[in-house]
Amino acid sequence: MRKLILVKYASEIFLKGLNKRKFERKLLENIKEALQEIQYQFIMDQNRLFIASDSIEEVIDKVKKVFGISSIALVTEVEAELDAIKEKALKEAKESKAKTFKINTKRANKTFPITSMDLSREVGAYILENSEDLQVDVHNPECLINIEIREKSYIYSRSINAVGGMPYKTNGKTMLMLSGGIDSPVAGYMMARRGVEVSSVYFHSHPYTSERAKEKVKQLCEELTNYTGSMELFVVPFTEIQIEIINKCREDELTIIMRRIMMRIACEMAKKYEIQSVTTGESMGQVASQTMEGLVVSNAVADRPVFRPLIGNDKEDIMDIARKIGTYDISILPYEDCCTIFVPKHPKTKPRLEAISKSEEALDINRLVQEAINNTELIKF
Numbered sequence: 465m466r467k468l469i470l471v472k473y474a475s476e477i478f479l480k481g482l483n484k485r486k487f488e489r490k491l492l493e494n495i496k497e498a499l500q501e502i503q504y505q506f507i508m509d510q511n512r513l514f515i516a517s518d519s520i521e522e523v524i525d526k527v528k529k530v531f532g533i534s535s536i537a538l539v540t541e542v543e544a545e546l547d548a549i550k551e552k553a554l555k556e557a558k559e560s561k562a563k564t565f566k567i568n569t570k571r572a573n574k575t576f577p578i579t580s581m582d583l584s585r586e587v588g589a590y591i592l593e594n595s596e597d598l599q600v601d602v603h604n605p606e607c608l609i610n611i612e613i614r615e616k617s618y619i620y621s622r623s624i625n626a627v628g629g630m631p632y633k634t635n636g637k638t639m640l641m642l643s644g645g646i647d648s649p650v651a652g653y654m655m656a657r658r659g660v661e662v663s664s665v666y667f668h669s670h671p672y673t674s675e676r677a678k679e680k681v682k683q684l685c686e687e688l689t690n691y692t693g694s695m696e697l698f699v700v701p702f703t704e705i706q707i708e709i710i711n712k713c714r715e716d717e718l719t720i721i722m723r724r725i726m727m728r729i730a731c732e733m734a735k736k737y738e739i740q741s742v743t744t745g746e747s748m749g750q751v752a753s754q755t756m757e758g759l760v761v762s763n764a765v766a767d768r769p770v771f772r773p774l775i776g777n778d779k780e781d782i783m784d785i786a787r788k789i790g791t792y793d794i795s796i797l798p799y800e801d802c803c804t805i806f807v808p809k810h811p812k813t814k815p816r817l818e819a820i821s822k823s824e825e826a827l828d829i830n831r832l833v834q835e836a837i838n839n840t841e842l843i844k845f
């Protein structure tokens with residue numbers, strides 16, 4: 465039997481005034497994209513969207529990951545007929561295991577012979593007569609039973625939380641610096657959840673980092689597409705650059721110089737693909753390179769805004785989000801990333817910009833950056 469859900473938009477979409485249409489249109493497009501392999505039917509009504517399908521579980525699983533949707537209500541469809549409505553409402557009330565309930569009726573179909581108020585009253589009375597410990601509470605019910613009368617009638621009380629946020633691709637683009645770690649996929653998710661289209665760049669130091677480390681990053685992209693629908697991954701060859709740095713720079717400056725070159729490349733790639741910003745998974749103070757001084761010195765080479773959505777989060781918070789969005793188990797796979805191989809014993813925690821710029825004169829940075837970009841591989845998910 466076909467079942468239905470009612471999709472509830474995040475309230476922020478309604479604050480958009482004239483832009484609301486644009487956001488809504490994009491949201492519908494994104495839902496369609498998420499459901500492209502499933503049979504379903506949209507039922508639109510003013511500001512609301514019902515989806516009917518024989519495979520409602522699959523629909524729910526996809527739709528709850530579409531940004532811009534705050535929750536999904538499980539809806540039962542019955543004939544617009546009093547007895548059928550009473551029975552279903554009673555069943556909802558009993559199954560909720562609540563002690564108190566309220567009936568909320570909307571009558572879109574004015575040919576239905578009973579007014580909303582009267583229908584609420586009749587159904588409420590029926591539930592009271594046919595249950596033992598259920599009470600009405602109009603102010604603060606544990607179970608709110610919604611009844612909507614249309615061609616058919618729709619009854620719902622239970623809802624499932626969805627991801628919320630703003631519809632994907634309604635708010636510009638960012639180039640995510642995606643390592644195989646726990647933080648950067650979460651940072652990408654946070655940006656995507658605000659409607660920002662995310663492309664990823666990964667610096668790969670073959671053979672110092674194995675093919676499996678790259679596979680892990682690919683898996684992370686794949687996981688993020690559960691929310692974004694698609695993603696581009698740029699794999700930048702980074703070995704030559706690291707070897708150059710090791711040969712020509714001071715050991716305690718390796719990390720900061722490496723991070724500045726990554727940042728330069730991420731910005732160049734962003735420019736090349738008309739992406740306005742860069743995003744990293746950095747969090748204040750988390751590791752030696754993420755001090756205020758370290759962030760300032762690596763930021764100094766950026767030619768566009770660099771977002772660090774995790775800057776104020778504790779590692780524990782970040783791990784919780786990673787578990788919730790499904791990237792954690794991939795991130796903890798034990799394959800080294802390029803930074804763990806080249807870590808100096810005593811990295812500078814308070815680098816100074818002039819000193820680092822001076823040290824970088826030993827490198828032909830423009831050539832290194834251009835060559836890395838020319839040899840970049842693009843993988844589409």
Ligand code: ATP
Pocket residue numbers: 640641642643644645646647648649665666667668743744745746750751753754801802803
């Ligand atoms: P993560 O858990 O995201 O790997 P981290 O705590 O290991 O972060 P760092 O290694 O200092 O921190 O990296 C800081 C940020 O730099 C990462 O969050 C990521 O955005 C970027 N980054 C680091 N290594 C790479 C890489 N090999 N390719 C792409 N981006 C990287």
Ligand code: MG
Pocket residue numbers: 643644645646801803
């Ligand atoms: Mg890392």
